[in-house]
Amino acid sequence: xxxxxxxxxxxxxxxxxxxxxxxxxxxxxxxxxxxxxxxxxxxxxxxxxxxxxxxxxxxxxxxxxxxxxxxxxxxxxxxxxxxxxxxxxxxxxxxxxxxxxxxxxxxxxxxxxxxxxxxxxxxxxxxxxxxxxxxxxxxxxxxxxxxxxxxxxxxxxxxxxxxxxxxxxxxxxxxxxxxxxxxxxxxxxxxxxxxxxxxxxxxxxxxxxxxxxxxxxxxxxxxxxxxxxxxxxxxxxxxxxxxxxxxxxxxxxxxxxxxxxxxxxxxxxxxxxxxxxxxxxxxxxxxxxxxxxxxxxxxxxxxxxxxxxxxxxxxx
Amino acid sequence: xxxxxxxxxxxxxxxxxxxxxxxxxxxxxxxxxxxxxxxxxxxxxxxxxxxxxxxxxxxxxxxxxxxxxxxxxxxxxxxxxxxxxxxxxxxxxxxxxxxxxxxxxxxxxxxxxxxxxxxxxxxxxxxxxxxxxxxxxxxxxxxxxxxxxxxxxxxxxxxxxxxxxxxxxxxxxxxxxxxxxxxxxxxxxxxxxxxxxxxxxxxxxxxxxxxxxxxxxxxxxxxxxxxxxxxxxxxxxxxxxxxxxxxxxxxxxxxxxxxxxxxxxxxxxxxxxxxxxxxxxxxxxxxxxxxxxxxxxxxxx
Numbered sequence: 001x002x003x004x005x006x007x008x009x010x011x012x013x014x015x016x017x018x019x020x021x022x023x024x025x026x027x028x029x030x031x032x033x034x035x036x037x038x039x040x041x042x043x044x045x046x047x048x049x050x051x052x053x054x055x056x057x058x059x060x061x062x063x064x065x066x067x068x069x070x071x072x073x074x075x076x077x078x079x080x081x082x083x084x085x086x087x088x089x090x091x092x093x094x095x096x097x098x099x100x101x102x103x104x105x106x107x108x109x110x111x112x113x114x115x116x117x118x119x120x121x122x123x124x125x126x127x128x129x130x131x132x133x134x135x136x137x138x139x140x141x142x143x144x145x146x147x148x149x150x151x152x153x154x155x156x157x158x159x160x161x162x163x164x165x166x167x168x169x170x171x172x173x174x175x176x177x178x179x180x181x182x183x184x185x186x187x188x189x190x191x192x193x194x195x196x197x198x199x200x201x202x203x204x205x206x207x208x209x210x211x212x213x214x215x216x217x218x219x220x221x222x223x224x225x226x227x228x229x230x231x232x233x234x235x236x237x238x239x240x241x242x243x244x245x246x247x248x249x250x251x252x253x254x255x256x257x258x259x260x261x262x263x264x265x266x267x268x269x270x271x272x273x274x275x276x277x278x279x280x281x282x283x284x285x286x287x288x289x290x291x292x293x294x295x296x297x298x299x300x301x302x303x304x305x306x307x308x309x310x311x312x313x314x315x316x
Numbered sequence: 317x318x319x320x321x322x323x324x325x326x327x328x329x330x331x332x333x334x335x336x337x338x339x340x341x342x343x344x345x346x347x348x349x350x351x352x353x354x355x356x357x358x359x360x361x362x363x364x365x366x367x368x369x370x371x372x373x374x375x376x377x378x379x380x381x382x383x384x385x386x387x388x389x390x391x392x393x394x395x396x397x398x399x400x401x402x403x404x405x406x407x408x409x410x411x412x413x414x415x416x417x418x419x420x421x422x423x424x425x426x427x428x429x430x431x432x433x434x435x436x437x438x439x440x441x442x443x444x445x446x447x448x449x450x451x452x453x454x455x456x457x458x459x460x461x462x463x464x465x466x467x468x469x470x471x472x473x474x475x476x477x478x479x480x481x482x483x484x485x486x487x488x489x490x491x492x493x494x495x496x497x498x499x500x501x502x503x504x505x506x507x508x509x510x511x512x513x514x515x516x517x518x519x520x521x522x523x524x525x526x527x528x529x530x531x532x533x534x535x536x537x538x539x540x541x542x543x544x545x546x547x548x549x550x551x552x553x554x555x556x557x558x559x560x561x562x563x564x565x566x567x568x569x570x571x572x573x574x575x576x577x578x579x580x581x582x583x584x585x586x587x588x589x590x591x592x593x594x595x596x597x598x599x600x601x602x603x604x605x606x607x608x609x610x611x612x613x614x615x616x617x
Contacts, residue, residue, distance in 0.1 A: 116594035287429030294423045298415030
């Protein structure tokens with residue numbers, strides 16, 4: 001059984017070594033996209049999985065992070081490393097502001113508010129031409145640059161791969177610590193039974209605000225990396241489909257499970273790429289695959305043990 | 317045109333589209349009320365209804381039915397979408413009835429990908445033009461114009477909604493539906509066939525969405541496989557606006573949303589009209605957390 005302790009390290013080592021064995025730029029590029037979605041799925045996992053709040057507008061968080069970096073970079077020439085911090089904190093604040101309706105609403109009514117907020121964000125991005133460039137978006141965003149050695153990430157995929165991998169590992173480390181912390185336990189109580197949690201002295205408002213804040217923080221990082229890699233962003237990249245896909249990654253991977261979110265994001269990004277041979281039937285097959293996967297593993301591929309014991313059901 | 321004329325004109329336009337929203341919203345609200353499930357594929361059923369309506373219209377137009385084509389087209393479309401709704405329920409939702417709560421939601425998203433892409437592959441990705449199902453006549457009072465199509469949409473919608481209201485209030489299945497919405501476990505103990513009643517809710521909801529799709533196509537004269545998404549989302553908004561699970565609430569919510577949107581498009585700008593719709597929704601929910609007509613939920617330990 002001692003061997004099992006090494007498995008995570010082996011996986012991390014394999015992830016770091018992968019680009020040295022697979023030189024195919026397309027593969028690395030797909031993995032970079034998957035990496036951005038892993039970060040998003042981890043962020044949403046905090047809100048949906050830990051705190052049990054259904055969020056249907058997560059693309060707005062992603063968009064806020066991306067546009068924050070784009071704007072501070074274009075107007076104030078803030079480099080990527082500063083931009084990542086600004087994006088993450090700004091998106092965390094944005095998330096907490098969005099959570100204010102959450103303090104009064106519950107369940108599916110809250111879901112519809114997040115859905116509406118997501119749509120409003122997209123429409124504002126499309127129409128606020130002076131700030132966001134309207135439907136054309138923003139161009140000429142700086143790629144990251146390593147300061148000491150003066151290495152520009154430019155449009156290569158490999159450096160982004162390592163950058164994202166490091167961020168993912170940091171976020172996973174952080175979430176693992178968080179899971180069993182006082183706040184993590186408060187979220188779990190909130191998810192299982194709001195009334196009981198408040199009777200136990202948990203500050204519900206604080207628990208909900210922090211869930212949105214930390215989810216937003218992680219999505220802000222993802223958005224910033226996305227903007228820095230693309231060099232150009234437009235509202236199209238942040239529509240409802242993105243919110244739905246990230247939610248699907250969380251649920252398909254396993255609600256409440258960190259590794260489930262990682263796995264779900266990998267499967268749902270790589271699967272459509274594998275289906276490219278089917279050209280126009282691709283999304284059709286993808287839709288069927290989603291239904292079938294749900295039918296066979298309704299609690300997700302890598303479901304958290306707690307959820308298997310206590311499935312999240314309607315309060316009836 | 318005077319200010320009053322603009323107001324009345326936008327009111328009429330908004331009322332027409334609001335009727336269609338209300339028809340779709342009924343499907344969301346019935347399924348939610350009975351099965352506590354947000355049926356995300358419902359917008360796509362509406363979209364499929366628009367395409368099937370076009371198909372049946374084209375078929376019937378070449379037969380002896382051509383002279384009174386509207387009724388059979390409606391009937392055929394509604395039966396076809398009802399069947400589709402039943403199939404979705406049977407294959408994707410029923411097996412997940414006791415699964416974790418979000419599992420059917422993801423299945424629904426998969427179904428919507430499936431339907432969207434199936435329609436795109438069969439009918440093509442470009443806009444399809446929808447023939448006007450009746451010769452348009454305009455009635456103008458001072459500066460306000462009403463078309464016979466708008467009247468038809470309003471009359472058909474009100475007819476269908478009244479029918480639904482009587483079905484739910486005065487039939488045995490309707491009574492079973494209300495019982496199920498109240499307490500599923502107790503209802504099943506009283507001998508109500510839960511699966512059957514949920515299937516009926518899906519069938520009725522999908523038939524109404526099909527009728528809505530047909531009228532949507534006839535009203536805008538153009539349909540696209542993407543139409544289901546925005547219309548579905550607006551209808552869902554309407555259902556929440558009226559208090560989800562509440563049938564008269566969904567009707568009023570749909571009409572209200574259509575009217576508000578029409579007025580926003582007329583007075584502010586059509587680009588911002590969707591923002592307006594969602595902003596109003598959020599504000600209403602902030603002050604009335606369970607929608608305009610939602611029941612006050614008392615928390616019990």
